[in-house]
Amino acid sequence: MELYEKFITEQVNEKGTLEKIDFHYPDNYNFAFDVVDWYGQNEPDRKAMIWVSNEEEEKVFTFADIMKESSKTAHYLRSIGIKKGDKVLVVLRRHYEWWFVMMALCKIGAIVIPATDQLKEHDFIYRFNSAGVSAIICTATGNVIGEAESAADKCGVNIRVITNGEREGWSCFSKEYVKFPDVYTRADNPEDTKADEIMLMYFTSGTTAYPKIAAHMHTYSLAHFTTAHSWHNVDPNGIHFTVAETGWGKAVWGKLYGQWICGACVFVYDFAKFDQTKLLSKFGKYKITTFCAPPTIYRFMIKEDLSKYDLSSLKYITTAGEALNPEVFYRMKEATGLSIMEGFGQTETTLTVANFTGMVPKPGSMGKPNPQYDIKLLDSDGNIISSIGEEGEVCIDISKKRPLGLFKEYYRDEVQTKEAMHDGYYHTGDMVWVDEDGYYWYVGRTDDIIKSSGYRIGPFEIENVLMEHPAVLECAVTGVPDPVRGQVVKATIVLTKGYTESEELKKDIQDFVKRETAPYKYPRIIDIVDELPKTISGKIKRTELRKKS
Numbered sequence: 001m002e003l004y005e006k007f008i009t010e011q012v013n014e015k016g017t018l019e020k021i022d023f024h025y026p027d028n029y030n031f032a033f034d035v036v037d038w039y040g041q042n043e044p045d046r047k048a049m050i051w052v053s054n055e056e057e058e059k060v061f062t063f064a065d066i067m068k069e070s071s072k073t074a075h076y077l078r079s080i081g082i083k084k085g086d087k088v089l090v091v092l093r094r095h096y097e098w099w100f101v102m103m104a105l106c107k108i109g110a111i112v113i114p115a116t117d118q119l120k121e122h123d124f125i126y127r128f129n130s131a132g133v134s135a136i137i138c139t140a141t142g143n144v145i146g147e148a149e150s151a152a153d154k155c156g157v158n159i160r161v162i163t164n165g166e167r168e169g170w171s172c173f174s175k176e177y178v179k180f181p182d183v184y185t186r187a188d189n190p191e192d193t194k195a196d197e198i199m200l201m202y203f204t205s206g207t208t209a210y211p212k213i214a215a216h217m218h219t220y221s222l223a224h225f226t227t228a229h230s231w232h233n234v235d236p237n238g239i240h241f242t243v244a245e246t247g248w249g250k251a252v253w254g255k256l257y258g259q260w261i262c263g264a265c266v267f268v269y270d271f272a273k274f275d276q277t278k279l280l281s282k283f284g285k286y287k288i289t290t291f292c293a294p295p296t297i298y299r300f301m302i303k304e305d306l307s308k309y310d311l312s313s314l315k316y317i318t319t320a321g322e323a324l325n326p327e328v329f330y331r332m333k334e335a336t337g338l339s340i341m342e343g344f345g346q347t348e349t350t351l352t353v354a355n356f357t358g359m360v361p362k363p364g365s366m367g368k369p370n371p372q373y374d375i376k377l378l379d380s381d382g383n384i385i386s387s388i389g390e391e392g393e394v395c396i397d398i399s400k401k402r403p404l405g406l407f408k409e410y411y412r413d414e415v416q417t418k419e420a421m422h423d424g425y426y427h428t429g430d431m432v433w434v435d436e437d438g439y440y441w442y443v444g445r446t447d448d449i450i451k452s453s454g455y456r457i458g459p460f461e462i463e464n465v466l467m468e469h470p471a472v473l474e475c476a477v478t479g480v481p482d483p484v485r486g487q488v489v490k491a492t493i494v495l496t497k498g499y500t501e502s503e504e505l506k507k508d509i510q511d512f513v514k515r516e517t518a519p520y521k522y523p524r525i526i527d528i529v530d531e532l533p534k535t536i537s538g539k540i541k542r543t544e545l546r547k548k549s
Contacts, residue, residue: 008023029195031257033107040068082135088112089136093270096270100177109191109197116245116247130210131203201213234290239265241288250321267286274300296321343366352396353440365439366442452520471505477490494531
């Protein structure tokens with residue numbers, strides 16, 4: 001019996017596509033004890049992680065290694081005052097210590113709050129105060145430690161751990177944790193953890209307001225089984241590589257929970273600055289079998305001559321984070337023979353819509369609903385939409401029960417929690433339409449829809465066309481106020497290397513869009529920029545672009 005069969009019962013159709021899934025778990029379910037330590041004890045030599053640094057240093061960890069290192073870490077963190085229920089901000093980039101710390105805090109029952117090292121002092125202050133943070137575990141890489149320290153001084157966060165290096169007033173992780181025992185069991189906790197207690201909190205991307213805090217329970221980890229098994233299609237004897245920094249929610253989607261439930265090894269490339277040539281070289285060297293990255297990474301990859309790289313070990317590729325442009329899909333298909341299988345979800349959820357294993361993807365489509373969620377499309381009045389092609393908001397039915405994977409609440413924010421969860425539904429704020437085969441097609445956020453001369457225009461459909469123009473490397477489409485039309489379409493564009501801004505080029509791009517889609521959708525305004533404004537998790541800040549209009 002596979003480990004996951006202890007917790008999960010699934011039904012698939014003749015094509016191998018997931019049709020139904022049920023979860024069963026003990027009241028004290030704890031991912032670190034019940035998954036990682038289970039492998040550590042029963043399959044100790046199974047590889048859990050291959051870690052490669054920016055300088056090409058390599059470390060290989062088995063599940064026994066992760067069990068022991070996280071146990072030492074748990075004892076150590078307990079010794080400096082971290083206890084069950086404490087909120088701990090963790091800023092460790094892709095350093096391997098992140099996995100030790102994540103599992104240690106899970107064992108203790110402390111609440112982990114992953115964060116990016118791009119935060120500044122005011123970002124830390126906001127996070128410390130809004131979440132009630134009592135401890136920080138931080139890397140010394142870059143300038144982040146100074147920003148964090150200044151904020152900690154102002155907010156009274158006195159438990160401070162630095163993982164690589166030494167600093168006055170900070171406990172040195174690398175020197176201290178190794179002194180502690182490498183066995184930590186439930187009996188070492190003064191109080192056992194519970195499956196429905198908060199385990200993990202993420203600050204949302206904050207594209208329209210200050211970031212909210214999505215609080216997840218211990219069962220959230222189990223809900224990611226579908227992510228890894230039925231979407232990433234991980235091989236228990238293969239190596240999975242998800243490109244994500246650990247401060248972003250996508251890291252636990254692709255570098256931790258579901259993959260380790262399936263017993264798969266994760267590959268971690270701890271690069272300092274993204275370089276697609278260096279990334280591409282890792283596939284052949286480490287025999288990566290499954291891969292997931294946001295569309296932006298694929299866009300950079302296809303600008304290279306992929307025939308120069310050994311991609312022969314790849315069996316399956318996936319994407320999430322933003323909607324996938326068909327042009328990228330076809331280019332990767334041409335180069336690898338593999339179809340990019342798109343998935344969709346939020347910080348507040350696990351995978352909700354996807355092109356699952358056994359499905360034939362339609363380029364540009366999000367796929368079909370994850371059967372672990374009861375998903376409905378609602379109109380602006382809250383009515384269920386059943387018509388093919390009609391746009392509606394993706395909503396999760398919570399009237400009978402709260403599905404595994406859905407966040408518990410926006411922490412300390414009852415108002416915004418009720419705004420998102422009401423009338424028996426969780427409202428995602430994402431607009432889609434469904435075709436005759438049941439495939440979902442992304443339109444945009446509810447506040448991204450452009451209304452021009454009576455037309456409702458989804459920005460993504462225009463972005464798809466723009467991405468097919470050779471001069472366009474990245475783009476974002478927004479609506480601009482217009483006294484006659486209400487709004488007109490504006491495209492903010494980053495040019496591909498070799499192209500220079502000119503009125504002739506702008507007109508060529510406009511004419512291209514007119515030829516490729518309905519003329520009323522073409523961007524009447526084109527703004528050429530060096531880079532698009534993005535959140536710290538890499539998503540385009542459309543709100544910021546709209547403000548500049």
